[in-house]
Amino acid sequence: MTKSVLPSVDPMTLTPRERVDLWLAKFESALSDRDLDRVAAMFAVDSFWRDLVAFTWNITTVEGRDGITAMLGAQLGDTDPSNFRTSEVLEGEPSEEAEGITSALIEFETATGRGKGHLRLRGDQAWTLLTTMEELKGHEERRGTHRVNGAEERAIEEREFGDSRQPFVLVIGGGQGGITLGARLRQLRVPALVVDKHERPGDQWRNRYKSLCAHDPVWFDHFPYLPFPENWPVLSPKDKLGDWLEMYTKVMEVPYWSSTTCRSAKFDEESEEWTVVLDRAGEEVVLRPKHVVLATGMVGKPHIPAFPGRDVFRGEQHHSSEHEGPDAYSGKRVVVIGSTNSAHDICQAMHQSGVDVTMVQRSPTTVLRAETLRDLIADMYSEDALAAGMTTEKADLISAALPYKIMPEFQIPIYAEVAERDKDLYDRLEKVGFKLDFGDDGSGVPMKYARRGGGYYIDVGASDLVADGSIRLASGEVERLTEDAVVLADGTELPADLVVYATGYGSMNGWAADLMGQEVADKVGKCWGLGSDTPHDPGPWEGELRNMWKPTQQEALWFQGGGLAQARQYSLYLALQLKARYEGIPTPVYGLPEVHHLS
Missing domain, CATH: 3.10.450.50 (Nuclear Transport Factor 2; Chain: A,)
Structure with missing residues (x-):
């Protein structure tokens, strides 16, 4: 040569x-x-x-x-x-x-x-x-010069799937992850169906506690094809975001079955297709897609610790994912176990409704003021960034360009500055006993999010309430529940009529275990995390988020998760992988990781 x-x-x-x-x-x-x-x-x-x-x-x-x-x-x-x-x-x-x-x-x-x-x-x-x-090449999205003349296909596909047609891709979960992936697949002409247990698209947000809002600023959270309008609030209220998801599903013609739950899914290696049994509003439907995507968020099933005494507690108790708000608890005593985003939001709403509320902090938490977060990403996601020519697409490329391995060395000095900038807030929190950290190595929220998907609070007002005592604070491990109290390891008793468990979620492969069996879940292994060998993220080093948006050890099973920004960005790469397989384009996969942890 x-x-x-x-x-x-x-x-x-x-x-x-x-x-x-x-x-x-x-x-x-x-x-x-x-x-x-x-x-x-x-x-x-x-x-x-x-x-x-x-x-x-x-x-x-x-x-x-x-x-x-x-x-x-x-x-x-x-x-x-x-x-x-x-x-x-x-x-x-x-x-x-x-x-x-x-x-x-x-x-x-x-x-x-x-x-x-x-x-x-x-x-x-x-x-x-x-x-x-x-x-x-040859399979470009249907936009710009490739746009269609005007025929709506969604209604036809929704009607015919499961009868005369089969979807090539079945997306289980119709929140932002499932809907954005469905929109991508629609533009790429891949027959796909999104199914979700809720009555309407967006109910995943509408049905949460009333005070919930997105903690990331609007410029960071745009959807593909249809960005939020210029008058959209900086922090999206949950009901407004739910309405946007419903509108987006219709306008982007995403085939979507609501009130649909998945009972089981089994992959046949000979036919290379799944048999999926669904309950669609009480009617059994069997689909045979070639690929299944679990788009159930970045987390698995709600995790409630097995504290002794839960069976004897006479009051109400539920996980934060089931919490609807403070209205029913006027005059009640509420204990919220946990100290990250959901715990703070729930406590703040309880206090604003005049409810006596106590937060139980069991481990150190990273606190980052929403205004500070906005400033940290302002060079790429803000009005000023847009005015300087920084489009969302360009910002996404730049943010994706920094490998996870060296990300901490960029973040550590940033969070050292944050500690000085917001020193007054941190001093006041520590004075009342709130345990703060910026992660194991001081790299802050981005690395905690990648490593464990939590452990932090983006402060939209609750931290001041903790610091001034409006939200009571208790620290330590929970030893047990009695008939009417939560008892900590040091003997402290917290009287309670309601206990809210803001205690996080399991791995996404927990959903795979429910639908496909434990063998498939174990074959796939733990989802999320980098293998950083830090709390909740055991080694060895893997370098990318486990199992997300890419081939897994289970053929034709994919995971789509993350926040609004990741739903926008990574739905493209997952959709392209599925499109290539739909068109029969060879896709030799390099670097399919080994499974080191089951959950």
Whole structure:
């Protein structure tokens, strides 16, 4: 094979744009020549390549030159990448510029698709590379020049599924994750059906406690295709968000069966299809999709600790997921066990309704003021960011470009500044005995979210109520319940007429166990977490969220979860993987992880 030769140039004499262009040209040349040693030499020793479907048909991060060489050795021939080009050089932070770091957004093509990405150069070597698939050639989304003339297909599919037609994909769970995935699959012309137990789309939000609102700002939470309007509140109230989900389902023509529960699902390896038994408003329906997606949120079934005495407690007790609000508890004594988002929201609403409420904190909690969070992401998700040309799509690419392995070193100094900025609040909380932390390593909310999916509170007003004693605070483990009280390990008795367990949820594979059997759940293993070997996230290191939006050890079973932002961003990559399989496009998966933990 004749190898490509590019002229030698001192990269440090070039402009940032020229440096990126030169690196991409050399990179493409080495890939074209299938010269893996030359490719590896273009990356720093401590480099990372994060790929979202484009090269690996997976969501995976390879680390170091050996990891990059191994991945390309397996995938390069099928991927056949080309046409790498710079779309925009990004203005770096002063600290990055001082270290010789240049960042840019890029575009490229593969044999089957078109992609976008992000490149971070340190000198003339790549430190981090992100590659993402954006569309499949010949199977573009039906928008822009590919839009349809006007025929509505949703009603036909809803009527015929289970009778004369079968969905290729069945999505179980019709919250934001299921609905956004359904919208993506609709645009890609993949026959798909979303089913949910609630009466209407959006009831997943409407039926929660009255004070609930989204804790992320509106700019972070936009939906694909239809962003929130410009007059939408910064923090979305739950009922308003529920109405948006219902409207979105109709406007985006998502085939959706409400009042439908899944009784069982079994995969046949010979026919390579599922047999799924549904209860649709009291009628049994059997579907035979090729793929099943569990879109039941980022968590599994509600977790209620087996405290001694729960069976003798005479008052009311329920999990926070079943809590409807404070109206029925005027004059009652309420104990909320837990100290993260739901616990604070419920306590705040109880206090505002004049209810005597006590929060029980069992472990340290990260508290981050909503205003501070807004400032932390303002460069990418805010009105000012939009005015500066930072679109949601661009912000999503930049946020996805930072590998999880090095994310803590970026977050630790940020949260050190947060500790100083909001020192008055933290001092007042600690004075009343509230236990604070910023995670095991001080990396704050983003890493707690990725590692364990919780352990923090985005403060929308309750922290001041805790600090001034309006919300009573008790600390320690729960030893038992009596007929009329919660007793802590130190002997403290908290009289109670209602106990709310804001104690979190299990792993998403718990739903798989219920529907498909424990064998399938164990085959898939624990969902969420990185393998960081921190509390609630046991090692070994995996580098990406377990089982999310990518192939699992159970053929044709997928998980779609996360918050509103992740529903927007990662629904695309899951939809493209399913579309490729629907069209019969080869999808050789690289890096399917081993299962290390069952739940």
